[in-house]
Amino acid sequence: MDPTLTRIAHQQAAAMAAKDQLDHDVLGRFSARIDSAGAGRAAENIAYGYDSFPKTLGQWIDSAGHRKNLLLPKASRVGVASVKSSTGRTYWAMEIAGDYQRPKARTGAKLVAVAKPKARATQACRLKILGLCL
Numbered sequence: 418m419d420p421t422l423t424r425i426a427h428q429q430a431a432a433m434a435a436k437d438q439l440d441h442d443v444l445g446r447f448s449a450r451i452d453s454a455g456a457g458r459a460a461e462n463i464a465y466g467y468d469s470f471p472k473t474l475g476q477w478i479d480s481a482g483h484r485k486n487l488l489l490p491k492a493s494r495v496g497v498a499s500v501k502s503s504t505g506r507t508y509w510a511m512e513i514a515g516d517y518q519r520p521k522a523r524t525g526a527k528l529v530a531v532a533k534p535k536a537r538a539t540q541a542c543r544l545k546i547l548g549l550c551l
Contacts, residue, residue: 422496422512429510434502457516460486464509473509491515
């Protein structure tokens with residue numbers, strides 16, 4: 418789970434719920450929204466009407482296009498959120514990303530890579546799908 422992707426997913430789900438409209442572009446182009454995650458590659462799945470994550474995930478797995486996003490090559494981060502609209506419809510968003518770009522720091526004429534972030538503590542999985550621990 419990635420906090421930046423979870424924030425982006427929540428913003429997307431909340432905007433869809435506020436407008437009661439399923440739309441990837443409700444907050445603007447996906448490429449602009451996902452930019453803050455620093456991902457080299459990313460995908461988004463959205464849905465509405467399902468009352469639980471397992472049901473939503475099942476629908477995405479059964480859909481060729483959504484399944485392709487779930488299987489994004491070298492994906493290593495995910496963010497998921499759901500928000501209920503005023504009409505009671507639940508909107509879901511999942512952001513999937515990988516190949517994070519590592520920032521470079523300049524020192525004089527040569528480039529030096531910035532240190533890698535510390536490894537995250539392992540957490541128990543509530544749901545494990547396609548190698549992702551959710």
